[in-house]
Amino acid sequence: MDNTVSVGMNRTGLDMAPKSREKLVAFARQQAGRASNETAAWSELHKVHALEADRVGTVPVPARIKGMATTMLDTLKGNKPQVLIDKLGERLAYERTGVRLYEAFLLKVASASEGFAPDLEAVAAIRDDERSHFELLGKTLQQIGADPTAMTPCADVAGVMASGHLQVLTDPRTTIAQALNSLLAVELADNASWELLIELLQGAGHKDLAQGFTVALQTEETHLATVKAWLRQAVLEEAT
Amino acid sequence: MAINLLKDRGTALDKQRFTWKELAGKPISKLDDDAFTRIRVILMNGVELDSLRYKQVLLRCNREARVPVAQMLRAEQHQATAVNWLLSADHSPLETTIAYEQVAIEVTASIAQLEPDAYMAQGYRYGLLEDFDHLYRYTALLDRLEGKDANNILQGYTDVVPGRPTIDHHRAPENDLLEPYAAEAALATKLHAITLVGGEYQTHDYYMNIGPIFADPVARMLYAEIASVESQHITHYGSMLNPEESPLEKLVLHEAMEVWNYAACAEQEPNPRLKALWERFLDYELGHLQVAMKLFKDFEKRDPAELLGDGSLPPGIDFSSQREFVRKVLAAEVQLRKDGTQFVDEDDEAVSSLKYRNQLNSQGSPSQAVSAAYQWMPGTELNRNAATAQPSAA
Numbered sequence: 001m002d003n004t005v006s007v008g009m010n011r012t013g014l015d016m017a018p019k020s021r022e023k024l025v026a027f028a029r030q031q032a033g034r035a036s037n038e039t040a041a042w043s044e045l046h047k048v049h050a051l052e053a054d055r056v057g058t059v060p061v062p063a064r065i066k067g068m069a070t071t072m073l074d075t076l077k078g079n080k081p082q083v084l085i086d087k088l089g090e091r092l093a094y095e096r097t098g099v100r101l102y103e104a105f106l107l108k109v110a111s112a113s114e115g116f117a118p119d120l121e122a123v124a125a126i127r128d129d130e131r132s133h134f135e136l137l138g139k140t141l142q143q144i145g146a147d148p149t150a151m152t153p154c155a156d157v158a159g160v161m162a163s164g165h166l167q168v169l170t171d172p173r174t175t176i177a178q179a180l181n182s183l184l185a186v187e188l189a190d191n192a193s194w195e196l197l198i199e200l201l202q203g204a205g206h207k208d209l210a211q212g213f214t215v216a217l218q219t220e221e222t223h224l225a226t227v228k229a230w231l232r233q234a235v236l237e238e239a240t
Numbered sequence: 241m242a243i244n245l246l247k248d249r250g251t252a253l254d255k256q257r258f259t260w261k262e263l264a265g266k267p268i269s270k271l272d273d274d275a276f277t278r279i280r281v282i283l284m285n286g287v288e289l290d291s292l293r294y295k296q297v298l299l300r301c302n303r304e305a306r307v308p309v310a311q312m313l314r315a316e317q318h319q320a321t322a323v324n325w326l327l328s329a330d331h332s333p334l335e336t337t338i339a340y341e342q343v344a345i346e347v348t349a350s351i352a353q354l355e356p357d358a359y360m361a362q363g364y365r366y367g368l369l370e371d372f373d374h375l376y377r378y379t380a381l382l383d384r385l386e387g388k389d390a391n392n393i394l395q396g397y398t399d400v401v402p403g404r405p406t407i408d409h410h411r412a413p414e415n416d417l418l419e420p421y422a423a424e425a426a427l428a429t430k431l432h433a434i435t436l437v438g439g440e441y442q443t444h445d446y447y448m449n450i451g452p453i454f455a456d457p458v459a460r461m462l463y464a465e466i467a468s469v470e471s472q473h474i475t476h477y478g479s480m481l482n483p484e485e486s487p488l489e490k491l492v493l494h495e496a497m498e499v500w501n502y503a504a505c506a507e508q509e510p511n512p513r514l515k516a517l518w519e520r521f522l523d524y525e526l527g528h529l530q531v532a533m534k535l536f537k538d539f540e541k542r543d544p545a546e547l548l549g550d551g552s553l554p555p556g557i558d559f560s561s562q563r564e565f566v567r568k569v570l571a572a573e574v575q576l577r578k579d580g581t582q583f584v585d586e587d588d589e590a591v592s593s594l595k596y597r598n599q600l601n602s603q604g605s606p607s608q609a610v611s612a613a614y615q616w617m618p619g620t621e622l623n624r625n626a627a628t629a630q631p632s633a634a
Contacts, residue, residue: 008272009272010271010272011271011272011273011274011275011395012271012391012392012395013392014391014396014618014619016395016396017395017396017397020396020397020561020563021396021618023563024391024396024399024400024618025617025618027399027401027567028399028400028401028615028616028617029615031401031402032401032615034401034402035402035611035612035613035614035615036405036608036609036611036612036613036614037612037613038605038608038609038612039612039613040612041604041605041608041609041612042384042458042609042610042612044604044609045457045458045461045604045606045609046456046457046458049457049458167329167330171329171330173328173330
């Protein structure tokens with residue numbers, strides 16, 4: 001695949017319709033008086049729905065004795081253990097999808113015939129890191145007695161967020177630079193999320209767990225720097 | 241060379257083969273392909289899906305035709321796939337919606353001008369002004385929800401202003417009906433009506449599928465509202481079809497309609513890859529028509545010429561901007577309403593529709609809410625103060 005974008009017959013802008021351009025705008029203006037004047041209705045309807053809305057779902061109650069004990073202990077300490085479980089579930093889901101995003105990226109890089117392409121082994125190494133982070137999170141959830149196979153509410157929302165990245169990474173028409181742009185957003189959010197998770201663990205008194213997560217964060221920081229550098233190289237090479 | 245429905249044999253059914261790679265082939269470019277290429281893709285998907293729909297019902301109701309109908313169904317399934325998979329994945333569901341409404345406007349406007357029967361033509365112009373309004377409401381939604389300009393899909397071919405307001409489309413069911421065409425109606429009249437039923441069905445089904453995937457509550461409501469109107473449109477156009485036609489007669493007409501549409505697509509398509517596809521499927525449909533005519537002759541002992549005349553095709557859909565016609569219809573007929581099967585002035589609308597509509601709109605109207613004070617501008621309404629939004633900038 002050619003990894004560049006070229007100049008061509010893009011038909012989207014108004015400049016591509018020079019004959020109808022003036023007519024279109026003038027007619028829209030002339031007919032504007034026929035628009036509805038219920039200007040508050042949009043916000044009112046949204047407000048009604050917001051007030052009546054349920055949440056996307058709940059954090060599952062720990063089904064095993066160990067989980068119940070941990071939950072009770074955390075509750076006695078004044079923490080809300082469900083927040084930690086929810087965020088751990090989110091990170092697990094994110095890292096698991098991250099593995100698939102990098103696998104999609106590997107396919108794209110492997111089929112690139114010209115232009116900048118990162119080293120396949122370096123991409124595979126990031127994919128493997130994401131997988132080990134997924135495993136670390138699964139183990140952690142088990143340690144505190146939660147179910148790593150459950151989908152928590154934040155995990156669900158993270159899946160919604162990832163859907164755009166999946167579209168970008170898996171579309172054979174997107175270039176390596178476009179895919180890297182998507183991965184950069186993924187890594188930026190990933191870094192900030194690990195930081196928050198570490199803070200949450202420390203606050204809940206799980207200092208031992210926080211230690212392991214700090215190592216993961218350091219790895220994520222290198223991913224971010226690597227992806228950023230690849231994107232920079234890809235775009236600059238294409239621009240010159 | 242001019243096509244003859246009675247004589248051209250097309251591709252034999254057993255030669256109509258596909259591979260998965262062909263079915264899920266390279267899509268069109270949302271940015272670079274002409275909007276009318278996308279219009280043809282959407283129209284022909286609607287035509288193919290209606291062909292599947294009709295044949296599945298025929299299969300349930302006709303013992304003799306089961307085997308050939310099953311064979312044709314397989315080919316049509318794969319044609320529908322090859323056509324619909326031409327839409328690229330970077331179209332958001334709402335952008336595809338804009339494209340669907342552009343299809344409804346431009347195709348219906350062309351058909352309204354081709355239609356020889358004055359009452360039927362009125363029926364097309366009536367539906368046209370409603371889909372025209374849907375485009376305006378969805379454009380407002382695309383702008384206010386996704387921050388995108390619908391004109392990037394429409395490419396300047398179609399105006400975006402209010403039509404007959406969607407809030408007024410909600411009629412009591414009996415007022416959606418039209419008088420059907422007569423058995424002796426022109427072939428063109430029959431082909432026009434069958435085409436638009438398929439188009440409206442497709443739009444309805446699409447909205448019913450994608451409506452629930454929106455998170456925004458007003459978007460969900462708007463899709464619910466317009467899907468309801470599209471269902472009315474299926475009834476509107478569906479009731480144009482003569483209920484006295486036999487099932488095999490309808491099959492012959494349906495296949496002729498597909499030939500008629502693919503011929504127009506092949507003739508006007510500038511994208512060579514798609515032109516080749518339209519030509520290939522034109523030949524496939526001529527093959528299906530042969531099978532349908534044989535069934536008609538064998539089991540009804542009737543001559544297809546009774547339906548198809550000398551076999552020549554009526555003039556096809558004109559795939560070009562129908563702006564001036566639409567503007568004229570808007571100016572002259574936006575106030576029309578329905579009473580039973582008749583078109584009446586606003587003040588004479590059937591009371592049953594008013595009652596129905598008042599109840600349905602009693603907890604708010606999504607189509608009004610989404611477009612309050614909305615005026616389309618190049619680059620979205622956020623571009624209000626920019627030079628590109630001023631007509632003098634042209």
